[in-house]
Amino acid sequence: MTSKPQHLNPLSIVYFIFRHFWDTILLLIIGSGPITRWSTAIGIDPVIGFSALAVLIILWHTIRYLCLTFEIGKDMLTINSGILVKRHSHILYTRIQTIQHTQWFFLVPFHLEKLQIETAGHDDHSPEAVLPIVNERIRTEIEYQRNGDSAPAADSTDHLAKQLKPSVQQAEYEINSHELTVFALTSLGVFPIIGAGFAVYGKIQEAIPQKLIDSLTAKLIHQSAVILGVIGLLIVIISIAGSYLTIIQKYYKFRLNSTNTQLNTEQGLFQRNSVTIPIARIQALRIKQNVIRQWCHISTVQALAASSAGDDEKSNDLMILPVVKNDQVFATLQPFVSWAPTQFSELNRLARGSYWYFIRNASLISLVIVLPCLYFFKIWGLLSLLVVIITILMGWYSAANTGWKIVNDQLILQDGHFFTRSQYVIPHKNIQSFLFVQSIWMTHTKLAHVRVNVRHGNGNQLIEIRYLPEAVGRQIFDWLKIR
């Protein structure tokens, strides 16, 4: 067992330099004037001056590297860092939420990876421990400690042998490449990219013709409609291809496996990203599909957990199954998350009469865009009425996808936002607090909203079911109150 302080891999210095690349550039720009002046003043080549600065920067990061050490102790991981202000963070193995490791393809031959360890503490937005470049062995050791395989062997060889023995795999899943293709093609994320493409094109067009238009012949202007069409088409195609490739490389060979009490995911083409989380710490499950994927009968399953490890830095969604056929969702999920339902439940739905409220609210919001458009662009502003139609559809979609059900000790809630349907499966014990909300007008129409709060990432995920019948809302509320 290693309990003496260890250093990261020396390559971390390169990592530090790259991570602070922009700081360095800034330093160079600010420093360039004085350095040139002083160098010429004392009569040396400015190149030497710049080299000195470079050496200083490297030295600084080297000192940082030397100051960052970690110890894998008996019950906790200790990380010592800081050059001027010394920091010692102690992370108890029992408190670890997720262990995430990412490995760029060029680091694979060297068995080096980036290790991030998170607990449930929510003071900080960054993970509690980041070890930028360490040997894969370190993670094995930490996981070994965390799994609490007590009574370490007396001699180290036996101990090592035990470590290398693969843990018992209980279930395994690998993404189906055909499904992944469908998944990548049905992303709604392509629309913002297309929009951005057109915006960039507009800017370029605005900038260029001013200079060129005089010199260009009328012939080209004649063809501009065709050119515009072709460019528009190109933008769409490139956007779709871009979004397609991004998703494919992100979820390339996505694997999920569970060992004893842990769930482990692995994904990525250029950068392999892997997250390990104790199954017991999963707060809720989210089954998500956008409207196109609804037509294709495929779903995405994510876990809500008190850790910001996972899919992407902003959403904190921990992907469990990126894409799976609707009829296989729970059959695939069950071996990994034992408390997951065995099948989709028939949810209780809103009465048609309530749809109106969703449509009304959505179109009221759209007025924020439509009214200024009508005011400023007059006739052309009528085009913005398209927004009203879209929001009406959105309201309808939200209403039609609202659903709820109580199954044993789980609450299943479903909502629809921006043409994406999310179904949440929340065990009773993971609901942190809950609300029953009603406006004075809703007391007459006998409707209510129910909101539940679940821990997600470093914050809170509020799940709301709107315009439920009041009696049903009370019933859910009372069920939630049961200890």
Place this chain on the structure above:
Amino acid sequence: MNESNHLPKQIKTVWRISAILNTLLAVGFGAAAVIIHYFFNYQWLLYAAGFFFVVAVIDFAVEMSLVPYRYSFWLYTLSDDAVELRSGFIFRKLISIPIARVQDVTLSAGPILQSQKLQEVRITTASTSHKIDGVQPEVGEQLRKQIMKLAVEVRNNDV
């Protein structure tokens, strides 16, 4: 203690004092703008000052007139296993926090609350945080005891 409780009567004084302080703050900003304008003669400072004075007046009127409303519709219930907070008449909100989910309770009192012998209670769960504007110290104490009693229920793995 299972029935709904109003906040202690003194809380109205607390709210009024804090309304006055807020107003004074806005007035202070406005006055500062006027003084700076006097020295530097920037025209926009006068508009800014006007804005702050208007805000001060509106804020004062709204906050003061809402005090009785807030008082009569803000209720809390402390039962054996949950804290319930009820607020609003036009927009009614009922929050329930199971005590078994409570991570910590913070009792605090600034100078205004101290003058009225009250404490602010902040109840934190793993994901949310809720505030009771002011309670008598005994109630805060009781809340803390109950939470200690039920804390045993929260297992290590729950979050």
